[in-house]
Amino acid sequence: MNILVCIKQVPDMESRFKVNGTGDWYDEADLAYRMNEYDEYAVEQAVQLKEQLGNQPEITVLSIGADRVGEALKKALAMGCDKAVQVQDNDSARKDPWQIANIIAAFAADKHFDVIFTGMQSQDRGSAQVGVTVAELLGHNCASTLVGFEFADGVVTAKRELEGGVKSVVKVPVPALVTCQLGLNVPRYPTLPNIMKAKKKELQLVPVANLLKEEAATGTEKLYPPVKSGGGIVLEGDLSDVADRLLGILKEKTTVMK
Amino acid sequence: MKALLVCEQREGKLLDTSYELVAFAERLGAEVSLVLVGKEAQAPKVTGKLYLADADKYGEYNPELHKHIVVAAVLKENPDYIIFPHSSYGWDLAPRVAATLRVGQVSEVVNIVDGKFEVSLCNGKLRRTVTPKGARAVLTVQAGAFNYAGQLSGSPQVEAIEITQGSSPLQFVGYEPAEKKEVDLGRAEIIVSAGRGVGKKENVAVIADLAKAFGGELGASRPVVDAGWVGHSHQVGTTGQTVSPKLYVACGISGAIQHLAGMKKSDFIVAINKDKEAPISEAADVMVVADVLQLAPVLAEKLRAA
Numbered sequence: 001m002n003i004l005v006c007i008k009q010v011p012d013m014e015s016r017f018k019v020n021g022t023g024d025w026y027d028e029a030d031l032a033y034r035m036n037e038y039d040e041y042a043v044e045q046a047v048q049l050k051e052q053l054g055n056q057p058e059i060t061v062l063s064i065g066a067d068r069v070g071e072a073l074k075k076a077l078a079m080g081c082d083k084a085v086q087v088q089d090n091d092s093a094r095k096d097p098w099q100i101a102n103i104i105a106a107f108a109a110d111k112h113f114d115v116i117f118t119g120m121q122s123q124d125r126g127s128a129q130v131g132v133t134v135a136e137l138l139g140h141n142c143a144s145t146l147v148g149f150e151f152a153d154g155v156v157t158a159k160r161e162l163e164g165g166v167k168s169v170v171k172v173p174v175p176a177l178v179t180c181q182l183g184l185n186v187p188r189y190p191t192l193p194n195i196m197k198a199k200k201k202e203l204q205l206v207p208v209a210n211l212l213k214e215e216a217a218t219g220t221e222k223l224y225p226p227v228k229s230g231g232g233i234v235l236e237g238d239l240s241d242v243a244d245r246l247l248g249i250l251k252e253k254t255t256v257m258k
Numbered sequence: 259m260k261a262l263l264v265c266e267q268r269e270g271k272l273l274d275t276s277y278e279l280v281a282f283a284e285r286l287g288a289e290v291s292l293v294l295v296g297k298e299a300q301a302p303k304v305t306g307k308l309y310l311a312d313a314d315k316y317g318e319y320n321p322e323l324h325k326h327i328v329v330a331a332v333l334k335e336n337p338d339y340i341i342f343p344h345s346s347y348g349w350d351l352a353p354r355v356a357a358t359l360r361v362g363q364v365s366e367v368v369n370i371v372d373g374k375f376e377v378s379l380c381n382g383k384l385r386r387t388v389t390p391k392g393a394r395a396v397l398t399v400q401a402g403a404f405n406y407a408g409q410l411s412g413s414p415q416v417e418a419i420e421i422t423q424g425s426s427p428l429q430f431v432g433y434e435p436a437e438k439k440e441v442d443l444g445r446a447e448i449i450v451s452a453g454r455g456v457g458k459k460e461n462v463a464v465i466a467d468l469a470k471a472f473g474g475e476l477g478a479s480r481p482v483v484d485a486g487w488v489g490h491s492h493q494v495g496t497t498g499q500t501v502s503p504k505l506y507v508a509c510g511i512s513g514a515i516q517h518l519a520g521m522k523k524s525d526f527i528v529a530i531n532k533d534k535e536a537p538i539s540e541a542a543d544v545m546v547v548a549d550v551l552q553l554a555p556v557l558a559e560k561l562r563a564a
C-alpha cells in the first residue's frame with residue numbers, strides 16, 4: 001500500500017503581514033513559517049494508518065515551494081513519514097489552486113497511491129480546493145472535511161463535518177483522497193530519536209517545470225489589509241488601570257453590570 | 259451575465275445559504291437560474307428557472323452524481339458563473355464541477371469590489387481581489403456575507419433534470435446528530451470565551467473564573483475544544499453554537515471567520531488579545547491589548563469587589 005500526504009508551509013498567522021512591492025502578495029521576508037495546521041492532522045492520520053497496517057505501507061510526503069519547505073518536510077518525516085519530495089518552486093505562493101493541484105496530480109499519476117491525505121484548506125490562502133481537485137484530476141474517490149477516519153478492507157469510512165455540529169458518514173473505496181479538518185486526531189510531537197532518524201530519510205528534489213503544464217485559471221489583482229471599520233475603543237497600558245477603564249465602559253454602555 | 263446558483267438542502271429542508279446566493283447574484287447583476295438536488299416542495303421561493311433532480315434517486319449527498327447534475331444544468335443554461343455556498347456541501351462539490359468543466363474557481367467570496375471578487379486570507383488579516391481568467395468560472399460565497407432582503411414569494415419554473423449515471427462508488431451511510439449540549443450558551447446574557455491564546459488546559463480555569471466573576475458562562479474557540487480542554491457544548495462558531503449575549507468577552511481568540519460567525523451578533527464585544535492587529539479587533543467594541551492570563555485575575559478581582 002502506498003500513501004501520499006501533501007503539506008504546505010505557511011506563515012505563522014500571528015505575524016505582522018505587509019503588502020509586497022508589487023501589491024499582489026504579502027511580503028515573504030521576515031516571516032516565521034510552519035506546517036499548515038490542517039496538514040498536521042493529515043500527516044498524523046497517514047502515520048496512524050501505516051501503524052494500523054503493521055507499518056507495511058510507505059508514506060511519501062510532498063510539498064511544493066522554496067527550499068524553506070524542507071523544514072516542514074523534516075517535521076513530517078520525524079512524525080513518521082518515510083520519504084519526502086520537495087517540488088522546487090520559489091514562486092509557489094503565486095500559483096493558483098488549479099496549478100498546485102495539477103502539479104500534485106502530475107507527480108502522483110504513475111505512482112498508484114491508494115490513499116492521499118491533504119488538509120481541508122491552507123491557512124494563508126484558504127481556497128479549500130487543492131485536495132478535491134487532485135482527486136478529480138486523478139479520478140480518485142474523495143471525501144472532504146474529515147473529523148473521523150477508519151480504514152478496513154480497502155474502504156475508508158469517513159466522518160465528514162457539516163455545519164452546527166452535525167456530521168455525516170460516507171464510505172469511500174480506495175483509491176481515495178481525503179481532506180483533513182481540525183480535530184481529526186491529536187498530531188504527535190516528533191521525539192528526539194525520531195528527529196535524528198528523519199535526517200537519514202530520503203529527500204527527493206523535483207523541479208516544478210517537470211510537473212507543471214497548466215496555466216493559472218485565476219489571478220490575484222491586488223492584495224491589501226481589510227478596510228478598518230474603526231469603531232472600537234483600544235485599551236492599553238497598566239493592567240489595573242486598563243481593568244478599571246474597561247469596567248467603566250461596561251457600566252456605561254451595557255446593561256449587564258449591576 | 260448569467261449565474262447558475264447551486265442550492266443546498268439537508269434532510270428535506272432547503273438551507274438558507276441558497277438565498278444568500280440569490281442576494282450575491284443580485285449584487286452581481288446577473289440573470290439567475292438555479293439547480294437543486296431535492297424535492298419540489300423545497301424549491302426556493304424565487305423566480306427564475308430551477309433545474310430539479312430528485313434526491314431520492316441521486317442521493318442527499320453523492321458529490322459524484324451531484325457533479326454530473328450541475329454540469330448537465332450548465333450545458334443547458336450556459337451561465338457565466340456557477341455559484342455555490344462556501345459550506346461543507348459547496349466546498350466539496352465546487353472543485354469537482356470546476357475541474358470537470360476545466361474552469362477556474364474563486365473560493366469564499368466576501369465582497370464584490372469594482373466588479374472583482376474579494377476574498378480573505380491569512381485568517382482575515384489580508385484581503386485580495388481575484389479574477390478568473392476564462393469566460394466562465396465557479397465561485398463559492400462566504401456564508402453570511404450576503405443577506406437576502408427580498409420577499410420569499412416567487413415560485414420558480416421547474417425543469418426536471420436527469421443524468422445517465424445512476425450510481426457511484428461513494429456510499430452515504432447517514433447523519434450523526436450534534437452532541438447533546440451540557441450548557442446552552444444560546445440563553446446566556448454574558449459569555450466569556452477562552453481561545454488558544456490561553457496556552458494550556460490549566461489556564462482555562464483562569465478564564466472560567468473570570469466568567470464566574472461576570473456571572474456568565476464559559477465559551478471557547480474550536481482549538482480549545484479540539485484539544486479537549488473543554489467540552490464541545492462550549493464551542494462558539496459555525497460548527498459550534500451561534501450566540502448573541504448582551505456581553506461577549508473573547509480571551510486569546512484571533513477572530514477567524516468561523517468564530518466570528520457564531521458571536522458577531524452579540525450586543526457588546528470585548529476582545530482581550532496581545533496582538534493589536536488580531537482580526538477580532540474589527541468586531542470588538544473594546545479591544546484590550548494585554549496578556550489575558552495577567553489581566554483576567556485582576557479583572558475578576560475588581561468585579562468581585564464592586
Ligand SMILES: Cc1cc2nc3c(=O)[nH]c(=O)nc-3n(C[C@H](O)[C@H](O)[C@H](O)COP(=O)(O)OP(=O)(O)OC[C@H]3O[C@@H](n4cnc5c(N)ncnc54)[C@H](O)[C@@H]3O)c2cc1C
Pocket residue numbers: 014120121182452453454455456478479480481482493494495496497498499509510511512513514515516517520530531532533536548549550551
Ligand atoms: C469548516 C470550519 C469550521 C470551523 N468552525 C469553528 C467554530 O465553530 N468555532 C471556532 O472558534 N473556530 C472554528 N474553526 C477554526 C477557525 O478557523 C480558527 O482556526 C479558530 O477559530 C482559531 O481559534 P483561536 O482564535 O482560539 O486560535 P488562534 O487563531 O491561534 O488565535 C489565538 C489568539 O490568541 C492571542 N494570544 C496568544 N497568547 C495570548 C495571551 N497570553 N494573551 C492574550 N492573547 C493571546 C493571539 O494573538 C491570537 O490572536 C473552523 C474552521 C473551519 C475550516
Ligand SMILES: Nc1ncnc2c1ncn2[C@@H]1O[C@H](COP(=O)(O)O)[C@@H](O)[C@H]1O
Pocket residue numbers: 006007008009036038039042062063064065092097100117118119120121122123125126127128129130131
Ligand atoms: N504548496 C503546496 N504543497 C503541497 N500541498 C499543498 C500546497 N498547497 C496546498 N496544498 C494541499 O492542499 C490543501 C488545501 O489547500 P488550499 O486549496 O490552498 O486551501 C492543503 O491543506 C495541502 O494539503
